[in-house]
Structures are given as structure tokens and as C-alpha cells.
Amino acid sequence: MTQRLQLVFRRALRSLWENAYLNAVSAGVIAATTLLFGVYLSVQFNVNNMVDTWDKDVHLSAYFHPDVPEQRRFNVRDEIAAHPEVIKVRYVSSDAANLWMQARMPAMETVLAELGSDTLPASLEISLSAARANDIDAFAGTLSVTDFSDIDYGQEWIEKFQGFLSLLKLLGAVMGSLILIAALFLVMNTVHLVVYNRKNELEIQKLVGATDGYITAPFLVEGLIQGLLGAMFAFIGLAAVHRLLVARLKDTFELAITAELQFLPGPYIAMLFVAGSLLGVGAAFLAVNRFLAKVT
Amino acid sequence: MTQRLQLVFRRALRSLWENAYLNAVSAGVIAATTLLFGVYLSVQFNVNNMVDTWDKDVHLSAYFHPDVPEQRRFNVRDEIAAHPEVIKVRYVSSDAANLWMQARMPAMETVLAELGSDTLPASLEISLSAARANDIDAFAGTLSVTDFSDIDYGQEWIEKFQGFLSLLKLLGAVMGSLILIAALFLVMNTVHLVVYNRKNELEIQKLVGATDGYITAPFLVEGLIQGLLGAMFAFIGLAAVHRLLVARLKDTFELAITAELQFLPGPYIAMLFVAGSLLGVGAAFLAVNRFLAKVT
Amino acid sequence: MIRAYHVAKRYGDVHALRDVTVKLAKGEFCYVTGPSGAGKTTLLKMLYGSTQPTEGKLLVGGIDVARLSRRRLPYLRRNIGIVFQDFKLIDSRTVGENVGLALEVLGSSRDLINRRVSAVLNIVGLPGRGSDYPPTLSGGEQQRVAVARAIVNDPSILLADEPTGNLDGAMAIEVMEILRAINLRGTTVMVATHDTGLMNRFPYRKLRFEAGRLVES
Amino acid sequence: MIRAYHVAKRYGDVHALRDVTVKLAKGEFCYVTGPSGAGKTTLLKMLYGSTQPTEGKLLVGGIDVARLSRRRLPYLRRNIGIVFQDFKLIDSRTVGENVGLALEVLGSSRDLINRRVSAVLNIVGLPGRGSDYPPTLSGGEQQRVAVARAIVNDPSILLADEPTGNLDGAMAIEVMEILRAINLRGTTVMVATHDTGLMNRFPYRKLRFEAGRLVES
Ligand SMILES: Nc1ncnc2c1ncn2[C@@H]1O[C@H](COP(=O)(O)OP(=O)(O)OP(=O)(O)O)[C@@H](O)[C@H]1O
Ligand SMILES: Nc1ncnc2c1ncn2[C@@H]1O[C@H](COP(=O)(O)OP(=O)(O)OP(=O)(O)O)[C@@H](O)[C@H]1O
Ligand SMILES: [Mg+2]
Numbered sequence A, B: 001m002t003q004r005l006q007l008v009f010r011r012a013l014r015s016l017w018e019n020a021y022l023n024a025v026s027a028g029v030i031a032a033t034t035l036l037f038g039v040y041l042s043v044q045f046n047v048n049n050m051v052d053t054w055d056k057d058v059h060l061s062a063y064f065h066p067d068v069p070e071q072r073r074f075n076v077r078d079e080i081a082a083h084p085e086v087i088k089v090r091y092v093s094s095d096a097a098n099l100w101m102q103a104r105m106p107a108m109e110t111v112l113a114e115l116g117s118d119t120l121p122a123s124l125e126i127s128l129s130a131a132r133a134n135d136i137d138a139f140a141g142t143l144s145v146t147d148f149s150d151i152d153y154g155q156e157w158i159e160k161f162q163g164f165l166s167l168l169k170l171l172g173a174v175m176g177s178l179i180l181i182a183a184l185f186l187v188m189n190t191v192h193l194v195v196y197n198r199k200n201e202l203e204i205q206k207l208v209g210a211t212d213g214y215i216t217a218p219f220l221v222e223g224l225i226q227g228l229l230g231a232m233f234a235f236i237g238l239a240a241v242h243r244l245l246v247a248r249l250k251d252t253f254e255l256a257i258t259a260e261l262q263f264l265p266g267p268y269i270a271m272l273f274v275a276g277s278l279l280g281v282g283a284a285f286l287a288v289n290r291f292l293a294k295v296t
Numbered sequence C, D: 001m002i003r004a005y006h007v008a009k010r011y012g013d014v015h016a017l018r019d020v021t022v023k024l025a026k027g028e029f030c031y032v033t034g035p036s037g038a039g040k041t042t043l044l045k046m047l048y049g050s051t052q053p054t055e056g057k058l059l060v061g062g063i064d065v066a067r068l069s070r071r072r073l074p075y076l077r078r079n080i081g082i083v084f085q086d087f088k089l090i091d092s093r094t095v096g097e098n099v100g101l102a103l104e105v106l107g108s109s110r111d112l113i114n115r116r117v118s119a120v121l122n123i124v125g126l127p128g129r130g131s132d133y134p135p136t137l138s139g140g141e142q143q144r145v146a147v148a149r150a151i152v153n154d155p156s157i158l159l160a161d162e163p164t165g166n167l168d169g170a171m172a173i174e175v176m177e178i179l180r181a182i183n184l185r186g187t188t189v190m191v192a193t194h195d196t197g198l199m200n201r202f203p204y205r206k207l208r209f210e211a212g213r214l215v216e217s
């Protein structure tokens, strides 16, 4: 048994060597496919991550009527804090709001300074957990209208962002499946050519009494090696792209999303290698069988 | 002569037919390459377009000291309007500014109403032509500091945006050239296989006295047809992607960039077809010559 | 060993064989002869299952080759040595590997393969050519490699299609001696040939075909 | 027509030909003979420029084939008809197209090609087989197609490598008659063969090789 296995491996390696060019093409195509798959996974993983954090962090600003007394404001804050979906409530006094405003719009500094501390109203900054557009809507409805002059939660922006996300997902899915089909086709095709290239040899093997298994086995090993090599290259490529992106993003937006751009975790990487191997072995299997069906 | 040409075409079409599978792969790979090239051109073209409009539209807001008299303000406006790089100057009175503020921040409506018309200062909205970050800086320096309390031109934002653009360009160039090299390799490879597939036939043709030209000519025609077909598919693909994007963007951002997302103009489309043909014919030429060099 | 009952083979309009009934005992030696296109190669091809009869019944060692499943076919072929009219050598494998292939598919050990291969290359007059590639051999040398591969695993049936067409007289006689020796050890041998000189020198039973019909047996 | 001065050909350690000096007049008919591996095919290959001599000088129709540029080679070959030992037919082209190829590369009109092709297929005894594909022909039929292709454009030199190896006696004589007829019309003919019976029946000059040496001429 081990001797047979040895023979299969020897024949596979020999074929890899003798058809180095075609095998390199196969491995390259598998690498490209797997890389695209990896990029797709990465984007999905990171977008999900971001949407998760963002969902958890949904903010509402509720502006008090200027005539609500300060004690009442604290009571309202405590009531809201008791809601189960509320993570955090922060009271922002009128003074604090104006300081923030000054920082944000330095052009108006002088103007605001002249106007005194009542320029901007006091407000509550409310953080909701696991909220979606509709949930926020519902929550805003529960707030008492007598206490607040206005409630601001950028609903339109949320909707637009979600529209944009779904556009991205659509484009990603369309392009992704097109590219995947093209890649599968190419892998099948190159492996088929490796087989075709050795048509004569395989026919003669059959004529001297080789079983289908004898002929197929080395091709499967060959496909496995191609697949693993391809996945390895894809992994390296993915790491390089990730590195480049993180470094460049750090330079451009000092604080923003950098920290959240994560590399694919272990199980996903394992999936890449499984996908590459399946691609290699599957394409080899189909190609050899398609060929053997025609030979007697 | 015409009879010879007819023969060449007949042989090319026959080979296309007999090697339909491999030829479809070649055309497909050329289509994919040309499509990527087209997407690259499109993005470049549209980004350039946007940057152009944006460059032409660079705005400065210069806020007057509250104590500058109105007549002086109009004089300053006219002086600035005389600068050659200035396209347009608009005087925004304090009233107008406050109305705009109210519209933008409805939460503060009540507050602002109470504060009277002097809340926001009057300003000049200046549009500069063909400006870049440095030019704006220089221009801002020319404005008299005695008239204005502050000058606002979002310099940081411009720098960040340009950083982001150069990141995009870098990524595009790296990915683009990687994909282009891979595609060239694949086209070369498939065409080489079409030739290899007919190794025996070409060898025999040489043995009975065929010239290199006799053998090469049909392959060039075949390559040309592959290239043109590929470019056609790429063109269709490009149009479809453009359609989809425009429609989806219109839904998402009603006003924003929709109008500016333009389809590639004629000369660029012509370039796609030229690129496809060159790819097809060039790959065929190289593949046949590589083969003929080995045969005697 | 071989029994054909009213076997016929048509390729479209071409009647390659018509109504052939013949019986070959185990250990027999016979020639298949007749003019070009008479159906000699077609008969041999049916015996090793490369094509099926369109009519009649063909038994090889008791097995009905027309009914044989794809899966069983290799096991039939392992008992048959074949010298093909066009040699069918693998150009990218050395002579030694080509000859050894018939043993490798049986799962023989490397050691046994090496010993048998150099033995049969000696027998066909190509000692030391084991590491050459077929395209660098002359026509007659290739033909002898084909003979070597056919006999390397001591098959119970040997089918040789024109095994001396590319050989000079002396070499042709040597190859015939080899086939006779194998036959004497019990192998059933069938040789398709045109060479009347050879058939007279080694007189055995003749199956003579003409336009697909068995006219002498 | 053909002149060889001290021509030698080595493949690595193998001396395929050694010190061959021979002269063939225009319109001559000669055999190239000798045992398997003597160098017959090698000599013919050098004549049509498929391989170069490692030593000596070889002139074909006044042209030094070793000095011939890649570009000029096709024009030499258009004057030479060749029957290859392994036929070299294009499997994916019909018999008619295979035979017509030698005229097509010359730029002959379709009409002329069709007439010539059916004429020569008649001559070699394969009338009406023009639309079949070579893999569906028997070995002998393929060999006759190879002969047909070699003579279709009335070459001034005809090189035939073992053109009767797959033919029965009667058919072999027919093919020899064809070659003789061509020779009588002025073509220089060189036939590599093992068939002593044929050489006795058609007695012409013999170039006998043994292990690369010209031992009789
Ligand atoms: N695959 C095929 N398809 C169609 N016709 C075929 C096929 N194989 C053989 N034939 C035809 O069947 C007939 C018998 O062919 P076969 O090869 O058996 O002849 P043969 O006796 O071996 O001749 P030769 O001595 O020339 O080798 C021939 O006329 C041939 O053209
Ligand atoms: N390409 C090659 N590389 C190495 N050796 C070669 C090559 N071609 C031929 N030979 C060797 O040169 C010698 C002469 O070969 P050639 O084909 O000329 O013989 P031949 O006289 O035609 O024999 P046959 O009658 O068997 O066809 C042989 O020993 C052969 O192995
Ligand atoms: Mg035959």
C-alpha cells in the first residue's frame, strides 16, 4: 500500500515537473481565485465588524427646552438611563455644548463669545444598544415632548448609509460571482489541458491494462498540490494587501477606522486553504473523468 | 492575392471552429483583461473629471469682523473679484448666514431665533479657479487681516482628500498592473495552447514546404477575431456596470455625484478595441513564432 | 482460448469484417493475413476490447469482450500482450519506462521491473538502450521496443500487428524466433503479417482475410 | 542532383552516419538499404533539411542544405516529395486535404488541387476515400495516402522511407510501379527499404549501409 502511494506521489511530482508551465498557470489561476475569495471574505468580515460596532454605538441627541429646570433634567436623564436598550446617557450642559461648538467652528469663536452661555441648549447624549433604524424611531417616540425642543438622530443618514451598504453588497455579489465563475472555468480549462497534453500517454496506459484509478490518482495529488500552493500565494497576497492598506490608512486618517481593519481570523484562513484544495482536486477529477469517458 | 486572402480567412475560421473551446477561453480572457482596462480608464476618467470640477470650484469663506462697515465690505468684495484667479465672489449677509444655519441645524432653530440677526457674521464666499492646496494657501495670505476675523478653506480636508486619492491611485496602479500581467500571461498561454494543440499539423505543413507566413497568417486573423470579440464583450460589460452603478447611485444619493458619473467617450472606447486586437494578434504572433523557432 | 461466432464489424458503410467464425486453442500460433484493408487490425482490436463487434459473439479466455464492463477491461488487457501496428510508444518516457509500464500497472516492485526490462531489451537486441527516448530511435528499433513491451509480463495471449514491417530480413527472423519461443512456453500467439517469406519459413496456421471475409483458416 | 562529400552525422555518442561520399545523377533511381538503425532515415532527413550533417558537405540540386537559411528551406522542400516512415498524416484533415496540402502551400488553385488529388488517389488505389479521415484507414491505406501526397506536385526529387512496409506483396509491387513511372518522367527517386524481394524484382542501384557506413553503392 505505501509502495503504491509512493508510486502515485512520484508520478504526480514528475508530471508537475514535466508540465511545469501549465501547472504554474493552474496554481496561478487558483491563487487568483482564492485571493479574490479572500478579499471578499475580508471585506465582508470587516464591514460586518464595523456595522456591529456602529450598531452598538447609535447615538441620539435630545435637546432640552431652555425653560426645563436643571433638577428635572437630571431626573429625566435617570429615567432614560433605566430603559433596557440604553447603554449610556450623558448630560451635556449648555456651557459644554458651546465650548464644543467653538472648537468645531473656529470662525464663529468671536461671535459666540459675545453671546453668553445660553447660545446652545443643554442636551442628553443617549447611546442605544443593537439598534436599527426602526428601533431608534420607536425609542425616540417614547421620549416626552414636553421636556425636549428637538430630538436629533440623523435618521436620513442612517438610511443612506444602509442604502450604500446594500449597493456595495450587490456590486460585490455580482462581480464576485462573475469572477468566480470565470475563474472556475479557467481552472477547469487549464487542468483539462494538462490532461489533454498527455492524451497519448494516458491512452497507451489504458491499452496496456491500467485501471482508471491508476491514471486518475496522480492527477488528484497534482491538483491538491496546485490548490495548496495557490492558497498559499493567495494568503501571502492577502496579507500584503492588508498591510499596505492599514499603513496607508493610518497615514491618511490618523484616528478613524484604522484600528477596526482586521486581518481574517484563523478559521477563515483555513477556509481559503480548503477552497484552494477543493478547486485543485475537483478540477483535476472532472478533467480526468471527462477524458477517460472518451477513451477505450 | 484575393484568393490567398480568402484561403487565409477560410483556414482561420476553420481553426476557430475546430478549436472553439480554446478560442472561447482566449476571447474570454481578452474580454476580462479589456474589461479591467476599461474599468481602470473609466475610474481614472471620472476621478479626473470630479477633481477638475472640484478644483475649479474651490471655495473660501472669509468672515468679516463685525465692526467693518457695510460699504467697506462691498469695496473689499470688488477688489477681490478683480484677482485673476477668482471666478466668483458672493457676499453673504449676516441674515442670510443665519437662515442657512437654521436650515442646516434645525435643532437650534429656537435658540437662534431668540438671538437676533447678528449671531453669525457676514462673509464673502470666494470661488477660485484651478486651485491646488498650495495656491489656496497663497491666496488666503493675500487677504487683509484687518477686515476679516477668520478665513475658512478646509485645508486639512483638502490634504486628506488628496492623500486618499493618491492612496486610491497607488492601489489601483498596483492591482491594475498585477492583474494586467496575469491576464497577458493567460492570453499568451491560451493562444500558445491553441498552437500547441496543432503542433503535429504545423510540423507536417512545414515538412511539405509551407513558409512561416503560410502557417502564421491564419493565427493572426484568429487572434484579431478573438481580440475584437473580447473587446466587444468588455464594452458590453462596461456599459452594464455603468448602468447599474448610475441607477443605484441615483437611488442612494439623490443629488450628489450622479450627474458626474460619465460613460467613457468614443476615443477611449476605440482604445479598448485597439487594445483587445493588439492583445489577440500580439499573443498569436508571439506564440506561433515561439513554436516555429523550435521546428525544422 | 479465442472463439468467434459469426462476428461482423461495420464502420458506417464500410464492412471491415463479415461473418467471421473461428476457434483458436490455448497455446496455438496463427497468422492473420490478407491484403491491405482486409480487416486484420480490426479483428485484433476487437480481441483486446478497443472496439466492439457489431454482430456475433467474441469470447477471449471465456470472457465475452462485447459485454465486458469498463471496469473489468483493464484486467483482460493485463493478460494480453499487444504489438501495435503504429507502435504506440510514449515519446516522453524512456524506452525502459515504456517497456516497464506493462508491469507497473500490475503493481510489480521496482526491482522486478528493472530486472525484467533489461532482460527483454536484451532479447530484442536493444541492450543498453533503456534510457533513450523513442523519438531518437530508428523505425525498426521502435518496433522492437513495442515487441519488448508486449512480452515483458509473460501474457497468456500475444497479439502482434505487423511486428516485422520495419525490420530487415535477419532482424525479422530474430523477432519471429522470439515469438515462437514465447509460444512454446504456452502463450497463444496471433501475428498479423504480409510477409509471405516469413510465413513460409515459420509455417503455422493461417487465417486469410479478403475484404472482411475469412477465406482460409 | 544529390552529392555527399564525407558526410557524417552524430547524435551525442551515436554515430548515425560516418564518412558518406556518394553522387546521384538527375533522374536516377536508387535504393537505400541496410539493417535496422543503419542510418537510412538519417540520410533522407538530411536531404530534406530536417537535420544537419555534423561533418562534410551535402548538396541537393546544387544547394548546400547545411547552409540553407530557415527562410529558403520551404522552397527546397517544394521540389522534394517525401514518404515518411511513420506517414505523418494530419489526423484532423481528410485524406483529400492531406494530399492537397502539398499543392495548397504552393498557392495552387482549388480547382487544380481537386483534380490532381482525385487523380493521385486513383493511382494509389484509394478512389473515393478522399473524404475519410486518416485514423479510420488501415495501416496500408495510410501508407498509400502518404505516397499520394509525395507525388501530387510532380517533385523533381522523391524520397520514400520504407514505402511498402505495411503493404502486402501485390500492393507493394503496385506502389513500386508508381515510383518507377515517376522516375521515368525524370524524377530522381530514392527508396529506403528492407524488402530484398522487391529489390530483386525492380533491380536498381543500391546504397547499402551498415552501422552508418556506406558498404556498397
Ligand atoms: N475507425 C474506423 N472507422 C471507419 N473505418 C475504419 C476504421 N478502422 C478501419 N476502418 C476500415 O476498415 C477496413 C479494415 O481496416 P483494418 O485496419 O482492419 O485493415 P487491415 O487488414 O489491418 O489493413 P492493413 O494491412 O493495411 O493494416 C479498412 O477499409 C478501413 O478503412
Ligand atoms: N534524434 C536522434 N537522436 C539520437 N539518436 C538518433 C536520433 N535519430 C536516430 N538516432 C539513432 O541513429 C541511428 C540511425 O537511425 P536511422 O533512423 O537513420 O536508422 P534507419 O536506418 O532508418 O533504421 P530503420 O530501418 O530501423 O528505420 C539509430 O541507432 C538511432 O537510434
Ligand atoms: Mg492493419
Ligand SMILES: [Mg+2]
Pocket: C138, C139, C140, D040, D041, D042, D085, D161
Ligand atoms: Mg528508418
